[in-house]
Amino acid sequence: NEIDRMEKVLTPLHSFILPGGHPLISHCHIARTICRRAERITVKLKDISGSDRLIIIYLNRLSDFLFVFSRLISRELGAEEIPWNASL
Numbered sequence: 001n002e003i004d005r006m007e008k009v010l011t012p013l014h015s016f017i018l019p020g021g022h023p024l025i026s027h028c029h030i031a032r033t034i035c036r037r038a039e040r041i042t043v044k045l046k047d048i049s050g051s052d053r054l055i056i057i058y059l060n061r062l063s064d065f066l067f068v069f070s071r072l073i074s075r076e077l078g079a080e081e082i083p084w085n086a087s088l
Contacts, residue, residue, distance in 0.1 A: 006068045006071075006072045009075065015083040017082060017084060018082045025073050029066075030065050035066060039059040040065065042059060044064055
């Protein structure tokens with residue numbers, strides 16, 4: 001619900017964005033990256049030991065939350081979202 005609430009005030013994305021613009025935004029992206037890594041490790045662990053699927057769902061949603069939260073902080077701080085340019 002919180003992700004949906006934050007997205008209501010954000011402009012839709014049409015490309016990937018580069019992390020950065022402010023230290024707080026960068027910290028959110030680092031935390032998101034750590035969540036994604038933990039999710040991948042947990043998926044592998046599930047295949048080996050049958051870990052709880054809810055942990056994987058939680059980690060996925062947490063990383064989604066951190067991404068949207070970083071965009072909201074960017075908006076509130078007036079930091080520019082820099083789109084990723086694949087041709088560079």
